[in-house]
Amino acid sequence: MRASHSFSARLSRNILLITSCLFITASIVIAIFSHILIGAEATKNATNALNATILEIEKTLSEVEAATKSVTWLIEEHKYDKEYLYHITKQLVSRNPNIVGSAIAFRDDFFKGEHFFSPYSYRDETTGVITSMQLGNEEYDYFNMEWYSVPKDTKVPHWSEPYFDTGGGQQIMTTYSTPLFDENGEVYAIFTADINLHNLTKKVQDMKPYNNSYAIILSPTGTFISHKDTSLILNKTIFDIAEKDDNDHMRKIATEMTNYKSGVMPFHNDEANAFVVYGPINNKWTAAIIIPFHDVFERLMRMNIIILLVSVFGLFLLFILSLRIIRKLSQPITEFSVSAINMAKGNFHAKLPEITTKDEMRMLYDSFHYMQESITKYISELKTTTAANQHYESELNIARNIQLAMVPTKFPTPEDFDKNGFELHALLHPAKAVGGDLYDFFTKEGKLYFAVGDVSGKGVPASLFMAITKSAFRFTTNLSTSMQQVMNNINAVVAEGNASNMFVTLFIGMIDLASGVLHYCNAGHNPIVIIDKDGNAKFLHARPNLAVGLFDDFQYQEEHLTLERGSRLIIYTDGVTEAENKAKQLFGDDRLIECTNGTPFEKSSKEVIDNIISSIHEFTNGAEQNDDITILSVKY
Amino acid sequence: MKVTINKEENKYNVILEGRLDTTNANQFQEDIAPLMEGANPDITLDCTAMEYTSSQGLRMFLMLQKSVNARSGKMVMTNMKPQVKEVFDITGFSNIIKIL
Numbered sequence: 001m002r003a004s005h006s007f008s009a010r011l012s013r014n015i016l017l018i019t020s021c022l023f024i025t026a027s028i029v030i031a032i033f034s035h036i037l038i039g040a041e042a043t044k045n046a047t048n049a050l051n052a053t054i055l056e057i058e059k060t061l062s063e064v065e066a067a068t069k070s071v072t073w074l075i076e077e078h079k080y081d082k083e084y085l086y087h088i089t090k091q092l093v094s095r096n097p098n099i100v101g102s103a104i105a106f107r108d109d110f111f112k113g114e115h116f117f118s119p120y121s122y123r124d125e126t127t128g129v130i131t132s133m134q135l136g137n138e139e140y141d142y143f144n145m146e147w148y149s150v151p152k153d154t155k156v157p158h159w160s161e162p163y164f165d166t167g168g169g170q171q172i173m174t175t176y177s178t179p180l181f182d183e184n185g186e187v188y189a190i191f192t193a194d195i196n197l198h199n200l201t202k203k204v205q206d207m208k209p210y211n212n213s214y215a216i217i218l219s220p221t222g223t224f225i226s227h228k229d230t231s232l233i234l235n236k237t238i239f240d241i242a243e244k245d246d247n248d249h250m251r252k253i254a255t256e257m258t259n260y261k262s263g264v265m266p267f268h269n270d271e272a273n274a275f276v277v278y279g280p281i282n283n284k285w286t287a288a289i290i291i292p293f294h295d296v297f298e299r300l301m302r303m304n305i306i307i308l309l310v311s312v313f314g315l316f317l318l319f320i321l322s323l324r325i326i327r328k329l330s331q332p333i334t335e336f337s338v339s340a341i342n343m344a345k346g347n348f349h350a351k352l353p354e355i356t357t358k359d360e361m362r363m364l365y366d367s368f369h370y371m372q373e374s375i376t377k378y379i380s381e382l383k384t385t386t387a388a389n390q391h392y393e394s395e396l397n398i399a400r401n402i403q404l405a406m407v408p409t410k411f412p413t414p415e416d417f418d419k420n421g422f423e424l425h426a427l428l429h430p431a432k433a434v435g436g437d438l439y440d441f442f443t444k445e446g447k448l449y450f451a452v453g454d455v456s457g458k459g460v461p462a463s464l465f466m467a468i469t470k471s472a473f474r475f476t477t478n479l480s481t482s483m484q485q486v487m488n489n490i491n492a493v494v495a496e497g498n499a500s501n502m503f504v505t506l507f508i509g510m511i512d513l514a515s516g517v518l519h520y521c522n523a524g525h526n527p528i529v530i531i532d533k534d535g536n537a538k539f540l541h542a543r544p545n546l547a548v549g550l551f552d553d554f555q556y557q558e559e560h561l562t563l564e565r566g567s568r569l570i571i572y573t574d575g576v577t578e579a580e581n582k583a584k585q586l587f588g589d590d591r592l593i594e595c596t597n598g599t600p601f602e603k604s605s606k607e608v609i610d611n612i613i614s615s616i617h618e619f620t621n622g623a624e625q626n627d628d629i630t631i632l633s634v635k636y
Numbered sequence: 637m638k639v640t641i642n643k644e645e646n647k648y649n650v651i652l653e654g655r656l657d658t659t660n661a662n663q664f665q666e667d668i669a670p671l672m673e674g675a676n677p678d679i680t681l682d683c684t685a686m687e688y689t690s691s692q693g694l695r696m697f698l699m700l701q702k703s704v705n706a707r708s709g710k711m712v713m714t715n716m717k718p719q720v721k722e723v724f725d726i727t728g729f730s731n732i733i734k735i736l
Contacts, residue, residue, distance in 0.1 A: 456691035524727030546728035
């Protein structure tokens with residue numbers, strides 16, 4: 001038996017299959033839920049990071065606004081003290097690390113005759129030295145600058161679009177401009193504070209909730225203020241990128257962001273799949289954090305791989321263990337099959353596997369055991385029966401041999417008819433199971449004695465009964481020539497000790513060969529057939545008396561008649577008239593008369609008998625003979 | 637041979653159907669065993685449907701008759717078909733068994 005085809009391997013495989021399905025389903029469910037949870041978690045993380053970023057920027061900006069506001073009263077008080085105005089700007093820069101430069105740009109002709117006047121202080125980022133100067137001149141006509149003109153016209157503080165500072169290196173800057181008003185409510189100067197956005201954007205870029213996440217800050221026009229790709233800063237707008245990539249996602253995100261909306265959106269481009277969390281900063285700028293899916297779900301993927309590996313290992317272990325366990329549990333089945341093969345080979349005491357459990361194996365064991373016992377018992381019964389049958393067969397053979405040995409088989413030849421004064425032939429044809437017919441004949445002192453009988457029974461008892469009857473016939477005919485006396489004696493002998501109520505129907509007769517007088521006595525036997533010299537056959541209905549062997553004191557009565565020369569007697573047993581064909585019809589009296597009627601004188605007794613036998617065979621047509629057939633035919 | 641025995645106290649009405657021959661004589665002997673016991677039996681054997689009896693069968697009827705005689709009982713066979721009656725007549729059994 002190959003292991004892969006064995007019961008245990010198949011069962012283990014099925015268990016493995018089912019468990020695998022369960023594992024896979026569970027893993028998929030876990031993966032989906034984890035995905036959802038981690039996605040939500042990531043969104044939350046990103047939102048938090050974004051909010052922190054926004055807060056940081058807003059804090060910086062409002063610090064700048066507050067610092068600026070806090071010195072406007074100083075300017076107001078010292079607006080005509082040029083030296084002090086320089087001092088104010090210098091102090092503002094030196095006291096606020098976020099502010100890299102500050103100017104107070106006065107309107108034209110505020111100081112009589114001076115077109116430009118704008119005290120300005122700035123910090124050199126590399127050295128930290130603060131330098132003061134007058135900003136405005138013909139080349140730097142600040143009246144047309146955004147930082148001056150916008151707050152002057154709108155009369156509200158203004159944050160400029162970020163720009164690259166041309167003076168102090170490639171620093172990205174933005175300027176907070178607040179208008180200063182005189183007693184008449186007219187703007188007489190614009191007070192500015194410059195902020196280096198580099199530090200701010202660096203802070204923003206450092207805020208990474210995930211390894212590969214990054215933040216962007218956009219100006220109201222969608223220009224990049226902060227981006228990990230610095231070449232984009234102040235150079236491109238988000239719309240440029242969206243158009244360049246023809247990316248609908250980005251277009252949508254750009255629109256949302258420049259409208260100061262906040263939210264979360266998926267984002268796909270050639271580089272990565274990600275999602276974007278975005279929100280406005282002070283309704284001025286807008287910030288977003290881009291988190292690649294890969295970063296978010298990397299740990300999940302790693303976890304899934306670990307789960308998968310553990311599952312595969314676990315399933316492998318399960319397979320090996322279940323294979324072993326099942327093989328151990330089903331071991332008795334293998335042993336039972338060996339026992340069964342041994343039993344099939346005839347070893348009915350084949351050893352059965354030992355079963356200590358009280359389960360189905362126990363039931364199987366019990367069944368096997370029962371089967372063994374039953375078969376053994378059956379076989380032994382069969383042996384007994386066979387022996388009995390053989391015994392019975394041999395008994396029947398013995399009975400048949402006794403029967404056939406008892407009857408005379410030497411007959412006078414037909415040629416000696418004239419010399420003997422009679423001619424006789426007889427036949428005993430035993431049936432398979434019955435051995436009770438008999439005939440006998442002999443001549444003594446010019447007389448022919450004959451007898452035909454049928455014992456009710458079969459086997460050895462019947463044949464012994466027949467032997468007794470025949471012996472009694474021979475013996476008593478020595479003592480008496482009276483047929484009724486002979487029959488009385490036979491009856492007495494046979495009836496004596498006949499506990500089993502067997503009986504013999506018997507016809508005995510004695511022909512005086514000189515006179516042709518027939519004395520006969522019938523003991524319950526079939527009517528005999530008489531054929532006269534012209535060949536006419538008829539039954540002789542003799543007095544029945546009673547079958548021999550029943551009542552030992554029964555008194556038989558004999559009869560007599562005189563035979564003409566050339567007439568015949570046919571004495572037979574009921575095996576002739578009761579021969580059956582396959583339709584269970586009997587040969588019957590009429591057919592017997594029919595086949596014997598018209599028998600010519602020349603025919604021998606043997607020919608008469610042969611004719612009757614062939615008629616019977618023709619009638620029975622192969623049906624089994626179930627009773628002895630005996631015919632004795634005498635020609636006088 | 638089918639044997640149906642209807643008993644009412646010591647009266648037995650026995651219905652015999654079919655053939656009685658060597659092959660079923662032993663079975664018949666078992667079937668009529670209930671008739672072989674009890675005092676003063678009054679047995680009627682209804683032979684309306686009895687088709688045939690062999691010498692073995694005759695022996696059974698004889699045994700029954702002897703048993704009935706020994707127990708001071710009565711036994712009668714009724715409605716016998718002619719071909720069956722003939723066997724009883726030929727063998728002389730009609731002389732020892734009452735046949736109506």
